[in-house]
Amino acid sequence: MRTDIGHRRIRSSERPPVQFENRGVSVSSSVEPLGREPLVRSVDSPAINDTHQRLLESAVHLFAVRGFHGTGIRDLAAGANLSSATLYHYMGTKERLLFQIMQDALDRLLLAARVIESQSDDVRIRLAGLVRMHVITHALRRDASNVVDNQVSALEPDDRMLIIQQRDSYEKFWADAIAEGVAAGFFTVPDQSAARIALLEMCSGVARWYSVDGRHSPDEIADIHVELAAALLRGCDGRPTWTEPENHLDIHSLVEEIWAIRVPDGKANRAVK
Amino acid sequence: MRTDIGHRRIRSSERPPVQFENRGVSVSSSVEPLGREPLVRSVDSPAINDTHQRLLESAVHLFAVRGFHGTGIRDLAAGANLSSATLYHYMGTKERLLFQIMQDALDRLLLAARVIESQSDDVRIRLAGLVRMHVITHALRRDASNVVDNQVSALEPDDRMLIIQQRDSYEKFWADAIAEGVAAGFFTVPDQSAARIALLEMCSGVARWYSVDGRHSPDEIADIHVELAAALLRGCDGRPTWTEPENHLDIHSLVEEIWAIRVPDGKANRAVK
The missing domain is CATH 1.10.10.60 (Homeodomain-like)
Structure with a gap:
């Protein structure tokens, strides 16, 4: 297992020029940070x-x-x-306004992910950077984040396709980082795709519960989520016995009784997809 | 560290009578499972x-x-x-309808959590049961789950308070399980409250992305989430170096530049709360 932290820490003064061309939307590079x-x-x-x-x-x-x-x-x-x-x-139209808002929010996430990718050779440092960036912006841009997360179905089909493509491009930075970390032996996850989705849901959740009056600053919440991500992605060295099927409680019967729904047995129907 | 799995596996035939009285809403115990x-x-x-x-x-x-x-x-x-x-x-009124829907969804979750709590002495098995129950019902009852997660702010103040109390009661089962697991040395988390919220966001996220046409059945998704929960809650045995502050990328400057927002420095203002 590699243990060297071979990243380049980038200070503002030495940060490389950012690629600001991004899907036809240009974000000025001369903007004052604040x-x-x-x-x-x-x-x-x-x-x-x-x-x-x-x-x-x-x-x-x-x-x-x-x-x-x-x-x-x-x-x-x-x-x-x-x-x-x-x-x-x-x-x-109102729909175009929604599309513009979503496109802008995703443009910024994509741009930030690209910059982070260029800033370290160590995939763990990049992953931590993605988590910190995602959490901080979801805390400080709650409304826009929640709109992107919840209102995609309100878009017209063509716009929806574009936004989903953009979201997929952003998620690919996470998927690639997880895959690289697994290949390098840094991360151990049973299902990379499920781990990515769970990690993103966990980090996006900040936009649903963050409050400026809360116990933690965005920075502290980001720190906590980096540690949680580290735990999540390092996975279990050897599956612990309490996750084994023979130790499950009978949750099927419980759910079927209380929710009055049929829980399908066993595996998904692979033929469907 | 205790390693015995001292739970009682409950089969349908020997399941104890469920307490169906729950906050004034009665759910029949004689309902046919399907x-x-x-x-x-x-x-x-x-x-x-x-x-x-x-x-x-x-x-x-x-x-x-x-x-x-x-x-x-x-x-x-x-x-x-x-x-x-x-x-x-x-x-x-439309608002009463929303309240009824939320109250019912939370009643069922609370009831299920109570039953799970009674079914094993091993907190890990109970935690796995909570995860499985939450994930399966969020996959199979997506709409109701999303309404509970997203529409609380639409309630009138009194109703909102009742629903939030109910949600807090449900989350307390998770909080207690995490606390018990930490006390017993099974779990290692830096911040129990943050871990609980992250875990619930991760599991609730299933209602946002689950599809019957997807790669996994609700059972398989539940299995994956139990493993992710196990990883998340076992935490890091010794904080890995890549989560240390001195190895952070400069995410503040990045976020301030791309989102044109001020990221507050350091700790939250404790005086606020």
Whole structure:
């Protein structure tokens, strides 16, 4: 097992130029770190003004709290303090607005994942970086994260396909890191795909429960999740006896009785897929 | 470290009588395991007929897909093939319907957790039972699970408080199991509360991605999650070097640059809470 931590720690001053071209959406490389970055900056409208920005921020919040279907045109107009006529000038359709919001959120995640990939040769350090980035942004950008996680089904089919492709591209950074870590003997997981999904659900969950009034800062939550990810991915050296089938409780009967549902037996029907 | 698996494996024939009294909602103990159990059976309306049942099932689906705010009275009536007048007879207000659905879902989870607690002396076996039960029901009752997870904020304050109390009671079974496992030396987690939340998010995530056409059956997914839970809760025997702060990438600068947000430094403000 390799034990060297062969990563390059990148300080701000020596960070390599970031590749900012990303699926037709350009994010300025000259933005001040703490400046007010337009939430969405598409090729169609490179200069997003304050009004558009206000609309986008209000829409993200409304979609997160009331859902896409529960947010009316009047809600959007009122949220951004606009008339309906002005609103249409900025947003096209409500569905396009949702698409823009999701595309922007995923663009940023993809860009961050690419930068992280370039910053260390050690897959464990990169994995820890992915976890930290995902957790911190899901804590600080709760609304946008929840919209991406919960409202995909509200998109039109073509847009939905694009967003799912983008999400898959992002998840591939995680899949590749897990695969590389397993190949190098750093990680031990019974099912890489299931481990990736579980890890992402665990980290995305932060957007559902994080509160600024809570016990931990985003940094502390990120630290905790890196440790949990380490535990999850190192897996069990030898399957512990308490996970063996012969030690299971009879959960089938319990579930069938209390939920009055049929729990299918055994293996999935492989023929389906 | 104790290594004995001192649980009692309960077969259907020897299963102890279940305590079916649970927060004023009675679930019949004589229900046929595969029969058609009313989704909600409150003390106010002990006999739920087929029409009411159809309304509840349709409402769960509508709330899950369109959200509470995105589901109109006309949607509910159309979904259950009822007139608006008949609809009111069954549901009272839309908010009460949401409350009933959530209360029922949590009642079943609480009941199942109580039964599991009574079925083994070994906390690891009980924890595995909780994971299996939670995962299987979140796969097979996706809509209701997603409604409980995502629509709590749509409830009126009093109802919201009751549902949150109920959810806390359910989570206490998980908290107690983790605490007992840590005390017995079976589990090693840096932060029990964070581990519980992460574990529940991971297991609840199944309701967001499970598909009957997928690669795995609910049973297989439950097995995988028991193994992941085991890995997660056993924690790291000695914190691995790649999780140490001095090996972190500079994620703060990255996030501040790409998301144009300020990441607060260091610890949370303890004074807030």
